[in-house]
Amino acid sequence: MLLLGSAAVWLLLTRPVYRIESDFLERxxxxxxxxxxxxxxxxxxxxTRRRAMxxxxxxxxxxxxxxxxxxTTDPSPRVRAMAAFAIGQIDDSTVLTKMNRKSHPEAFQVLYDLLSDTERVVVSYAVxxxxxxxxxxxxxxxLRTTAPLPITLAALVRMQAKESAPWIVELLRSDDQDVRRAAVDALDRLEIDFDKRLTKKLIERSRDRNAAVRVVSLKALARAKSTPGVLRAVFAATKDRNTQARIQAYTTLGLLRPSGTEVEIAAGLQDANINVRIAAVRALGARGDRNSLQLVRSLRFQSDPLSYAAEETTAQLADNDDDYFTGFTGFPPEYQSDAGKESFLRALSILGSPRAQDLFRKLKNFDGRSSANPDSKSSQPRFESDDYQRISRELNRRLMVHTTIGVFELIVHYDKARLTAEHFLNLVRQGAFESQRFVAVHPTLVVEFRAARPLFQARFPDRVRCEVNTEFFTRGSxxxxxxxxxxxxxxxFIALADIPEFDGRYTNFGRLISGDNLISNITRETKILKITGI
Structure with a gap:
């Protein structure tokens, strides 16, 4: 019996790692x-215990x-850390609300006990x-743990701890740029009221030596009062050397709506970066005056993303049909691209007049594109047992993404999210991204792209389960x-900034390894020509 028991243990410990991983993937x-x-x-x-967690x-x-x-009482700190992560995922308050169930009675206490753990990684995941x-x-x-301060600040935001604001404000003076960025972001996302003292601190941070800190500070200033000091800081940022900062500066000006500044805002239309120019157009649109209408209307009817933005903005500024329909009656031929059609239809929807609604209906009925829903339930089978075993042995892949504005390089991490990585590469093999444009661009957050909608003939499913992991979403993820x-x-999507609110919510399965300057120039007109490297 002793020999049999020893043999069983030996078999368990010598079972190939990829076979164990494939069993985890299947479950x-x-x-x-x-x-x-x-x-x-x-x-x-x-x-193995950590992987089970x-x-x-x-x-x-x-x-x-x-x-x-x-x-959480495991002798291995890596297991305790992953157990803490798992509790946060399973007992997340947003999940509990959706599922209409209560938190486990011991969950809070065991996490609280982990705050005094001797291993910093365990404390971090508990926080x-x-x-x-x-x-x-x-x-x-x-506030009194060994966890890195950016993690603590993100946790305070998640729990909506507004009373922690005084402690957060003190961190704006930190020597660590990541802490300063996280502190500004936390104050903004917690929607803390900006008094004169705090506004002054944010103005100082808008001139921070770190670009990421400047960007989040400019975003936060959009909620401040439109004082001369705030406006000087934001207008100064329109000349920032960093593209993201200039985009955010014009976005903030659109929210502050300063009067008598259309000429200064219009200067952004000469910026070298297309997304800065688009942000300037939208800032003009937010002003709601006739001078801005004249400026924006002159940018229409060109086959480029700036003109598409101007189309939507003109509809926003128009007081009547004459303001909008001057110079044309039907569908402008310059808007033949998908992005152009989308913007024109959106403009008609914004205008909302009977004439605009009638043209909107005609164009929608004429549009012969498929109405198939890409999020509909898949008819494809799930992975088979052999598939899980093969996928568990795959290595990370580097891909070259060829677009209409240049080439950038990605690495796909099988070791972080194997089913997602396999699914993404299967879409690449099928050519599902070829000639697909970036469908949504949030210039200081993410650029989104989608696969095409054909009925794939491959034996793999066209949908996969989300594989949350402990990776943080940072620029390039x-x-x-x-x-x-x-x-x-x-x-x-590709992240254009740190996005703590995405951590543990969406699947992080790769990152950008070259072409960082390129992704700041992506617009809804940018297309993926092909992806190579498989």
């Missing part, structure tokens, strides 16, 4: 908790909480998880959006 994909997974949560191998966090079933809570659990009245416990059913498939 994650099927959202299945069984005896095998329960056994792995108490495996004698620390890495990650699997349980992805499955998200509250039945897993007993196993996960037990993992992050406590932020997801909510309970803003308990915020003070997060490659992610997959999720739909409400916890799956994704067609919608992908």
């Amino acid at each position: 994650e994909d099927k959202r299945q908790i069984d005896e095998w997974l329960r056994d792995k949560a108490v495996s004698p191998v620390g890495d 990650l699997a349980l966090s992805r499955i998200g079933n509250p039945q897993a909480l007993e196993l996960v809570i037990a993992g 992050e998880a406590l932020g997801k659990l909510g309970r803003p009245k308990q915020f003070e416990m997060l 490659l992610g997959m959006f999720a739909d409400p059913k916890d799956t994704g498939g067609y919608r992908f």
Whole structure:
């Protein structure tokens, strides 16, 4: 019997890693908790226990909480850290609200106990998880831990701890640029009222030596009073050497709506970067005066993204049909591209007059494009057992993305999200991204692109489960959006900034490794010509 027991242990410990990983992948994909997974949560191998905690966090079933809570006392700090992460995912307050269920009675206490852990990584994940659990009245416990301050600040935002504002304000003087950026972002996202003292501090940060700090400070100033000091700071930023800062400066001016400044804002129309010029057009549109209308209307009827933005803005500024329809009666031939048609239809919708509505209906009826929903339920089968084994052995891939404005390089991380990486590469093999444009551009946040909608003949599913992980979304991260059913498939994005609110929510499965200057020039007119490197 002793020999048989020893043989069983030997087989467990010598089973190929990829076979174990494939078993985890299959259970994650099927959202299945069984005896095998329960056994792995108490495996004698620390890495296996940690991987089991990650699997349980992805499955998200509250039945897993007993196993996960037990993992918080594991002798391995890596297992304790992942157990804390899993509690945050499963007992996230936003998830509880949607599912109409209550938090596990022990979840908060075990995370609180982990704040005194001797390992900083464990404390960090506990802080992050406590932020997801909510309970803003308990915020003070997060202010005295060893967790990195940016993680603490993100947790305070998640729990909406507005009373922590005085502590956050003091961090604006930090020597660490990441802390300064996170502090400004936290004050903005918590919607703290900006008094004169705090506004002055934000003006100072809008001149910070770090570009990311300047960008978030300019964004925050959009909620400040439109004082001469604020306006001087924002207008100065329109000449910033950093593209993102200039874009945000014009965006903020659009929200502040300073009077008598149309000439200064119009100077942005000469900027070298297309997204800065578009931001200037939108800033003019927000002013709502006749001078701005004349400036913007002169930019229409060209086959370029600036003209498309001007089309929408003209509709926003128009007081009547004559303001908008001067010079044409039907569909402008310059707007034949998908982005042009989209902007023109959006402009008609904004105008909303009977004449605009009639033209809108005619154009929509004439549009022969498929109305198929890319988020509809897949008819493709799930992965088979052999597929999971193959995918578990795949290595990271580097891809060259050829676009109409240049080439940039991505790395796809199989080791972070294997099913998503495989799905993305399968779409590349099918040519699903060829001739597809970037459908949404938020110049200081993300650029979004989608796969085409054909019925794929490949044996793999065209949708996959979300694979949340512990990777942070920073500038250049490659992610997959999720739909409400916890799956994704067609919608992908590249982050243009740190986005803590995306962490643990969307799948992070790769990043940009060259072409950083290029992604700031992407517009809705930019197309992917092909992706090579497989």
